[in-house]
Every structure is written in structure tokens, then in C-alpha cells.
Amino acid sequence: xxxxxxxxxxxxxxxxxxxxxxxxxxxxxxRIHDLKNREGFKNRLLASINAxxxxxxxxxxxxxxxxxxxxxxxxxxxxxxNPTPAILTIIDRCDLRAKDVVLFATMDxxxxxxxxxxxxxxxxxRGARVIETFTIPTKGKDTEKLVRDTEAIIDMKxxxxx
Numbered sequence: 001x002x003x004x005x006x007x008x009x010x011x012x013x014x015x016x017x018x019x020x021x022x023x024x025x026x027x028x029x030x031r032i033h034d035l036k037n038r039e040g041f042k043n044r045l046l047a048s049i050n051a052x053x054x055x056x057x058x059x060x061x062x063x064x065x066x067x068x069x070x071x072x073x074x075x076x077x078x079x080x081x082n083p084t085p086a087i088l089t090i091i092d093r094c095d096l097r098a099k100d101v102v103l104f105a106t107m108d109x110x111x112x113x114x115x116x117x118x119x120x121x122x123x124x125x126r127g128a129r130v131i132e133t134f135t136i137p138t139k140g141k142d143t144e145k146l147v148r149d150t151e152a153i154i155d156m157k158x159x160x161x162x
Contacts, residue, residue, distance in 0.1 A: 063094075
């Protein structure tokens with residue numbers, strides 16, 4: 001069974017979660033990079049608006065070949081209760097027909113469930129079957145705590161099974 005984790009991370013927290021998942025699940029890892037500048041107050045405000053509107057963005061890599069993967073993980077931070085434009089863009093470019101998908105979101109505050117709900121709608125429209133979802137609250141947690149929380153979710157949700 002081959003797994004791949006496709007994710008976007010701006011500040012590094014989602015990157016840490018994705019790398020922890022990949023290490024524990026023996027999964028390949030693809031980080032999506034948004035080519036728009038998302039730093040600074042003005043750009044972050046525009047990023048939240050783009051997330052709310054589900055505006056597409058220029059990303060690298062532009063496409064990911066999922067032909068040889070059985071299970072695909074998509075991960076994203078939560079921006080104003082929504083998935084990031086970068087992760088929405090890559091999902092819209094993927095052939096997810098007959099693929100099993102696991103969705104995860106990181107969040108400083110609440111509203112990660114609305115993020116996951118929207119991701120679930122998007123991947124199902126692309127033909128995927130969502131087999132598991134989870135959110136990871138990150139506010140005030142150090143690296144070690146985030147790794148422990150991720151490993152606990154792996155065990156609790158029995159993610160090694162997929």
C-alpha cells in the first residue's frame with residue numbers, strides 16, 4: 001500500500017505535522033508552495049479573503065501524479081475557517097477517482113471543522129472516498145507536543161491501517 005501526503009504550510013506547523021505523519025506512516029511527501037507573497041499584514045488579510053472566496057493561486061508543483069498511490073493525505077492550515085488557496089488549487093488538479101483520502105487541518109483557534117468539511121466536499125467532487133479526517137489545534141504548543149499529538153492521532157485513528 002503506497003501513501004502520499006500532499007500539504008501546504010506557511011509558518012511551518014503543518015509542515016511538522018506532515019513530516020511526522022510521513023515518518024510514522026512510511027509515506028511520500030509533497031509540499032505545495034504558493035507563489036503569491038502571503039507575508040505581512042496586508043498579504044495575510046488578502047490570503048484570508050482568497051481562502052474564503054476559494055480563489056485559485058499559482059503553485060509549485062503545479063500537478064502531482066497519484067497513479068501509484070492508494071491513499072492520499074491532504075493537509076492545510078486553517079485560514080479564517082477555510083482551507084488555503086494552495087491546497088484547493090492542487091485538489092482541483094488531481095485525479096482522485098477511486099482514491100482513498102485522509103484530510104487534516106491545523107488551526108490556531110477553532111473552525112478547523114469547517115475547513116475539513118469544505119475539503120471533504122472538494123475531494124468527493126473529484127471522485128475520492130474520504131476514509132478519515134482530523135484537526136490538530138496548534139496554539140501554544142511546542143514542537144515536541146505537536147509531534148506527540150500527531151502520533152497519538154495516528155494510533156487513535158489507526159492510520160497505519162490505510
